[in-house]
Amino acid sequence: MPIPPDALVASPRPSTARRQLNRLARALERRGWRVDRRYAETRPLLLVHFPGVTGLGDSVIVAAGDGGWWYRSSTGELLAPCSNTELAVSRVMTALDRWVSATGWSWGTDGP
Secondary structure (H helix, E strand, O other), rough: EOOOOOOOOOOOOHHHHHHHHHHHHHHHHHHOEEEEOOOOOOOOOEEEEEEOOOEEEEEEEEEEEOOOOEEEEOOOOOEEEEOOOOHHHHHHHHHHHHHHHHHOOOOOOOOO
């Protein structure tokens, strides 16, 4: 569900956002992805990176979506409801796989 990246969206309380982002971070880390929790910012966010690719990644926040809180990519795309972390993981991995493939670097999404 694409929305403009600069569109104003409702945000949960910081503690709610951190809890949801931690769930996503743990799921990504189990698959070999590198994550950086940025919770001191005005809006908590999770930076997701490939382990061997410096400077290439995505930022994920928690935002209001259809029927509740959703994981939202820095592209503005609503990835998945926070209740479906596995779908969010799949969509983050797919998006970043496409970006890394465009650079010609080889990576398997099940781990390094």
